[in-house]
Amino acid sequence: MKAQPRYSKEEFARRGDEIYERVLRPTLERENESRFVAIDIETGAYEIDADELAASDRLLARVPNAQIWLRRIGSRYAHRFGFHASPAA
Numbered sequence: 001m002k003a004q005p006r007y008s009k010e011e012f013a014r015r016g017d018e019i020y021e022r023v024l025r026p027t028l029e030r031e032n033e034s035r036f037v038a039i040d041i042e043t044g045a046y047e048i049d050a051d052e053l054a055a056s057d058r059l060l061a062r063v064p065n066a067q068i069w070l071r072r073i074g075s076r077y078a079h080r081f082g083f084h085a086s087p088a089a
Contacts, residue, residue: 015041016069058067
């Protein structure tokens with residue numbers, strides 16, 4: 001059964017970013033750039049993988065009711081939408 005959100009979108013993001021920045025970023029970024037980290041915003045449990053679904057599935061196997069915040073290591077976001085122009089050479 002899929003876990004139902006228990007927080008507003010803003011609180012969900014605040015908790016996920018706070019755990020990432022305070023706890024995980026200092027140890028994860030060097031070795032895991034561009035991989036995904038799935039974080040349970042309630043327990044701080046996490047999984048890392050190049051595939052976002054694999055990381056999320058492993059976390060859900062360990063924490064069945066996880067409230068998952070997904071982020072790409074080394075970036076502020078998991079995904080980027082829209083056009084991004086490259087700087088002129």
